[in-house]
Amino acid sequence: MKSVVVIGAGNMGGALIEGWLEKRSVICVDRNLRKETQAPNFKQFLSMGACFDSKLPSDIEAVVLAVKPQHILGVLDEVAASLPRHIPIISVAAGIPMGALTAVSPAHLLCRAMPNTAARFGQSLTGIYAGNLTDAQFEVVKSLFEVVGPVEVLRAENDMHAFIACVGSAPAFWLEVFSAFEMSASELSGLDKLQVRRWLEASMKAALKTLASGVEPADEQKRIASKGGTTEAGLRALGDSTLTASIRDGLVACQNRSIEMERQNSVN
Numbered sequence: 001m002k003s004v005v006v007i008g009a010g011n012m013g014g015a016l017i018e019g020w021l022e023k024r025s026v027i028c029v030d031r032n033l034r035k036e037t038q039a040p041n042f043k044q045f046l047s048m049g050a051c052f053d054s055k056l057p058s059d060i061e062a063v064v065l066a067v068k069p070q071h072i073l074g075v076l077d078e079v080a081a082s083l084p085r086h087i088p089i090i091s092v093a094a095g096i097p098m099g100a101l102t103a104v105s106p107a108h109l110l111c112r113a114m115p116n117t118a119a120r121f122g123q124s125l126t127g128i129y130a131g132n133l134t135d136a137q138f139e140v141v142k143s144l145f146e147v148v149g150p151v152e153v154l155r156a157e158n159d160m161h162a163f164i165a166c167v168g169s170a171p172a173f174w175l176e177v178f179s180a181f182e183m184s185a186s187e188l189s190g191l192d193k194l195q196v197r198r199w200l201e202a203s204m205k206a207a208l209k210t211l212a213s214g215v216e217p218a219d220e221q222k223r224i225a226s227k228g229g230t231t232e233a234g235l236r237a238l239g240d241s242t243l244t245a246s247i248r249d250g251l252v253a254c255q256n257r258s259i260e261m262e263r264q265n266s267v268n
């Protein structure tokens with residue numbers, strides 16, 4: 001089994017670790033003891049020094065930096081001092097551009113990847129910007145992320161901002177919408193929360209299945225909302241322009257924050 005080193009086992013690193021443990025040996029560095037797994041293919045170190053001083057296996061595919069953006073460059077500096085140059089380093093941080101990464105470690109193979117926490121269940125779409133990887137190393141990185149879901153190659157680094165909004169952050173938006181549904185539906189019916197959750201999950205699955213079949217959302221809405229019926233009344237009350245405006249505000253705020261963070265972390 002090949003190995004991957006993950007620095008930072010918090011929300012994102014922890015989800016990647018869970019997803020990878022099926023198919024990889026994972027060596028993790030986190031200054032907090034995060035995972036209590038007995039899996040024989042999992043090793044944890046509390047410091048980078050201890051990790052790199054140990055006898056690392058020779059089949060390490062990549063090192064993944066999954067610490068907060070403000071810690072990434074310092075951690076990269078430490079990793080680069082100990083890591084052989086042929087092993088790619090992947091940053092999953094939002095807002096840290098390639099230029100800042102390569103300025104810290106010009107000699108290493110570096111790239112950016114943006115997964116989401118559904119990596120835990122093998123359901124994360126991951127966007128990868130290849131940075132300065134060779135084609136061969138890019139294939140290694142791509143196949144590593146394919147263990148936790150599909151992969152999309154981002155040709156331009158600038159596309160990362162929208163990807164972060166739509167894929168890294170938007171799962172939290174969908175869950176916000178779901179919570180709003182759940183709260184309102186419970187009030188409606190007086191039914192217990194678990195029952196309402198089951199109903200709403202089923203309706204969400206129905207919508208997702210419809211999308212996956214290639215049907216346009218507006219066409220299916222017309223099919224569901226028969227004239228003078230319940231759906232038509234509901235959609236009218238929902239006021240789709242307010243909903244669209246709120247969602248646009250959320251996505252734009254995510255994207256703008258990513259752009260702002262990159263500007264702050266750019267090297268000129």
Ligand SMILES: NC(=O)c1ccc[n+]([C@@H]2O[C@H](COP(=O)([O-])OP(=O)(O)OC[C@H]3O[C@@H](n4cnc5c(N)ncnc54)[C@H](OP(=O)(O)O)[C@@H]3O)[C@@H](O)[C@H]2O)c1
Pocket residue numbers: 007008009010011012013014029030031032046047048065066067068069071075092093094114115116117168
């Ligand atoms: N959360 C998401 O959904 C998501 C999605 C996509 C990408 N990302 C990216 O993933 C990165 C991590 O985010 P997160 O939410 O997972 O953060 P997090 O939960 O804070 O996890 C980071 C972990 O790394 C540890 N750490 C920091 N510096 C360290 C060091 N020098 N040595 C060892 N461990 C160190 C932290 O310890 P302390 O707590 O003690 O600092 C923490 O346990 C960010 O760059 C973010 O942009 C996150």
